[in-house]
Amino acid sequence: MIPKIEIRSLSKSFPGPVNHGRVHALRDVDLTIERGDFFVILGPSGCxxxxxxxxxAGLAEADGGEVLIDGERVGRPNPQKVAMMFQEAVLYPWRTVLRNVEFGLERRKISAEERRVRALKYLRIVGLESFAGAYPRQLSGGMSQRVALCRALAMETEIILMDEPFGALDEQTRILLGQELVEIxxxxxxxxxxxxxSITEAISLGEHVAIFTARPGSVKRIVPVNFPRPRKSGSPEFQNLVELLWTELREESMKAIGRENLS
Ligand SMILES: Nc1ncnc2c1ncn2[C@@H]1O[C@H](COP(=O)(O)OP(=O)(O)OP(=O)(O)O)[C@@H](O)[C@H]1O
Ligand SMILES: [Mg+2]
Structure with missing residues (x-):
């Protein structure tokens, strides 16, 4: 069967600071993500x-290599198939919460009624239904991030790419929304x-966890999480996996902050 997402020898660099050549962000990333996977990427900052x-997502071009989705090469965004939630909640300040969630659906020419029904359904799931008429300036950082989550979910695409979606949330909300996401x-x-x-978030949510090396990022190791949900953080399986992932990640995080000799 064709994998849902296939990433082959992908490399990406950026112009570096003046007089510093290029910054190599990714080097030879190879990944195969099967249909229906909950695939977590865990890696140090800047990898x-x-x-x-x-x-x-088709929002940036690689220097080399390619990405295939359902066997087709990605060259531009495909909102029918892929929704993305960015690391920073990007909301339109002049639109209400409801209309921010509806935005992507408008672009897909979904009827006004269907848009409303869907947007309200997901606002209810993230606990923000009563803020449907509020404007982004009236929200906290965590609330804005939940609106962004809603906007991605409301697209009801086969693939969702989520970049630290719960980073700005408090621990409790993070756990609850993680459970909702697993449910969906x-x-x-x-x-x-x-x-x-977060290692614990990776183990709580993922089916597979890929650990990335420090920049230039590449896949260091892929670990399956094969014990049943709900996964209790106190269980021995969970703790063993924390230990394993921490050992792998620690090494890369030390490199990322330039202190690889200090361990
Ligand atoms: N638009 C850009 N222009 C120049 N350099 C960039 C750009 N985007 C990313 N980089 C560089 O590429 C590297 C990887 O950045 P990226 O944002 O992909 O890392 P990350 O793993 O998402 O980090 P974090 O965990 O902190 O979010 C960094 O060194 C960064 O400085
Ligand atoms: Mg990032």
């Missing part, structure tokens, strides 16, 4: 995770690619 999602994922069989810094 190219956001850059990778941008290329998969398991019911409708989406393919989710989820970037995080």
């Amino acid at each position: 190219g995770k956001s850059s990778l999602l941008n290329v998969v 994922w398991s019911q409708v069989g989406k393919t989710i690619v989820f970037v995080t810094h």
